[in-house]
Amino acid sequence: MIAELSYWQETAIRVGAGLGAVLLVAGTLVYVHLFKMVSFMQSRLGPMEAGPYGSLQLLAEVGKHLQKEDIFPRKADRFVFAAAPFVVLASTFLLVVVVPGGPDAWFVNNDVGIYLAMAVSSVSVIGILMAGWGSANKYSLLGGLRATGQLIAYELPLILAVVGVVIQAGTMNMQGIVFAQAEGEIFGWGGIGNPYILTQGVAFLIFLIAMQAELTQSPFDMPIAESELVSGYMTEYSGMRFLMFFIGEFATAGVFSAVAAVLFLGGWYIPGIDPTDNIMNVLGPLVMFAKIVILTFLVFWVRFTFPRFREDQLQRLAWKFLIPLSLANIVVTAIFKVWI
Amino acid sequence: MTALLAAISPDADIYVAQNVFFGLIAVVMLYSAYRVVTTINIVHAALWLVLVLAGVAAQFILLGAEFVAVTQVLVYIGAVVVLFLFGIMLTRASLGDDETVREEKHAMAAVVGVLLFSVMALALIDTWGDDRIVIDEPQRVQEVSDAIFSRYIIPFEAVSVLLLAALIGAIVVARKD
Numbered sequence: 001m002i003a004e005l006s007y008w009q010e011t012a013i014r015v016g017a018g019l020g021a022v023l024l025v026a027g028t029l030v031y032v033h034l035f036k037m038v039s040f041m042q043s044r045l046g047p048m049e050a051g052p053y054g055s056l057q058l059l060a061e062v063g064k065h066l067q068k069e070d071i072f073p074r075k076a077d078r079f080v081f082a083a084a085p086f087v088v089l090a091s092t093f094l095l096v097v098v099v100p101g102g103p104d105a106w107f108v109n110n111d112v113g114i115y116l117a118m119a120v121s122s123v124s125v126i127g128i129l130m131a132g133w134g135s136a137n138k139y140s141l142l143g144g145l146r147a148t149g150q151l152i153a154y155e156l157p158l159i160l161a162v163v164g165v166v167i168q169a170g171t172m173n174m175q176g177i178v179f180a181q182a183e184g185e186i187f188g189w190g191g192i193g194n195p196y197i198l199t200q201g202v203a204f205l206i207f208l209i210a211m212q213a214e215l216t217q218s219p220f221d222m223p224i225a226e227s228e229l230v231s232g233y234m235t236e237y238s239g240m241r242f243l244m245f246f247i248g249e250f251a252t253a254g255v256f257s258a259v260a261a262v263l264f265l266g267g268w269y270i271p272g273i274d275p276t277d278n279i280m281n282v283l284g285p286l287v288m289f290a291k292i293v294i295l296t297f298l299v300f301w302v303r304f305t306f307p308r309f310r311e312d313q314l315q316r317l318a319w320k321f322l323i324p325l326s327l328a329n330i331v332v333t334a335i336f337k338v339w340i
Numbered sequence: 341m342t343a344l345l346a347a348i349s350p351d352a353d354i355y356v357a358q359n360v361f362f363g364l365i366a367v368v369m370l371y372s373a374y375r376v377v378t379t380i381n382i383v384h385a386a387l388w389l390v391l392v393l394a395g396v397a398a399q400f401i402l403l404g405a406e407f408v409a410v411t412q413v414l415v416y417i418g419a420v421v422v423l424f425l426f427g428i429m430l431t432r433a434s435l436g437d438d439e440t441v442r443e444e445k446h447a448m449a450a451v452v453g454v455l456l457f458s459v460m461a462l463a464l465i466d467t468w469g470d471d472r473i474v475i476d477e478p479q480r481v482q483e484v485s486d487a488i489f490s491r492y493i494i495p496f497e498a499v500s501v502l503l504l505a506a507l508i509g510a511i512v513v514a515r516k517d
């Protein structure tokens with residue numbers, strides 16, 4: 001179907017689908033996990049008034065934030081303060097482009113794939129520093145600095161965990177990684193392919209922990225620790241700009257989960273169906289969506305279960321435990337790749 | 341202007357879209373680079389530098405060098421500028437303009453800049469001359485890694501030893517005991 005369209009039509013469809021994917025996933029996560037799952041865990045119902053079972057609550061919240069005044073602190077650096085949420089959100093939208101949903105249902109299918117994802121995810125740090133500094137508020141600045149220290153520290157285990165998968169798949173292309181898993185075999189049995197969670201289980205755990213820290217979700221929420229820093233780098237934001245940080249937080253959770261699903265859970269393929277079949281362009285995105293919801297469920301389950309780390313514990317976990325462990329994982333993977 | 345007209349004529353042998361975007365990105369880069377050295381607000385200078393480096397990455401993509409472009413973003417924007425900003429904000433996070441920056445040695449910097457530019461321009465002209473480089477498709481990552489780990493293995497190893505030395509040196513300097 002897509003082959004009949006001209007290049008610009010195809011590109012327009014892919015861009016639109018990318019925007020839709022980010023916002024749809026973010027909205028689903030806020031409603032299913034933040035509004036409902038957490039409420040049930042705490043023995044309450046959550047929002048019930050707007051729409052059936054409160055399903056339109058999110059639209060009401062967006063409407064509320066859109067009407068609010070866009071407040072600038074008097075001493076703030078106006079341009080930097082105003083631009084910061086856009087930088088953070090841009091990082092999220094750049095991140096989603098590498099995630100594939102089917103044999104033809106991809107946004108960008110290039111050779112650098114996962115490497116591109118790791119690179120653009122580090123751009124959000126600049127937005128957070130801009131927000132923290134531009135607010136002219138010492139709590140914001142402290143939050144921004146904490147966030148930066150944390151994101152730099154946990155970016156390393158994140159990237160090093162990915163390296164194991166890249167070695168095993170022999171490619172950085174996200175589609176290539178999916179196909180490598182779909183065509184893989186477990187001791188000669190190819191019934192369900194070979195999702196890399198089986199061979200890269202350690203890397204998967206490291207990736208999930210580092211992902212939790214990159215998303216600054218509890219127990220890694222030192223940057224926005226509300227009892228110490230009001231709300232960290234987001235303290236001075238209101239209205240639309242606060243909403244952008246909020247969307248960015250949940251959309252990034254969804255997109256990181258999608259990346260983890262591709263790397264470790266096999267991405268969009270279904271065992272038993274030929275991965276190049278056209279039907280996968282319809283089923284693949286649904287499979288991806290299900291895996292995203294499952295992985296983000298883990299993220300938010302942990303978020304609402306554990307208390308936050310102290311700053312030194314947080315740094316020690318990254319530098320003294322996760323990084324050596326992921327380096328050992330790379331060495332072991334490389335040895336198996338060469339000798340077996 | 342003649343070059344532009346030649347570019348839009350149908351039988352022209354050059355990549356029109358690439359040239360247009362090269363020009364646009366180059367203008368943004370030049371203005372940002374000018375602002376990096378003229379603004380007296382240090383944080384603003386670092387943020388303008390982000391635009392310059394992002395422009396370099398975009399130019400690499402126009403040349404089909406995806407891997408280099410992504411490395412540019414990861415290393416320079418994601419790490420180097422972030423460390424700049426981190427250092428500035430930890431030490432002298434003065435909001436607004438910093439008058440002490442105005443007295444920096446502009447003449448000296450201009451001389452160094454001109455020298456560096458002429459060396460790089462000479463090297464480029466000497467290497468490529470009037471050659472036209474045809475870019476049909478983006479460079480494969482596999483080609484890059486094959487080149488690094490076969491033909492350029494010795495420079496690669498030398499650089500990694502150098503980086504390791506720098507790493508150990510940083511730890512030694514930072515240690516208190």
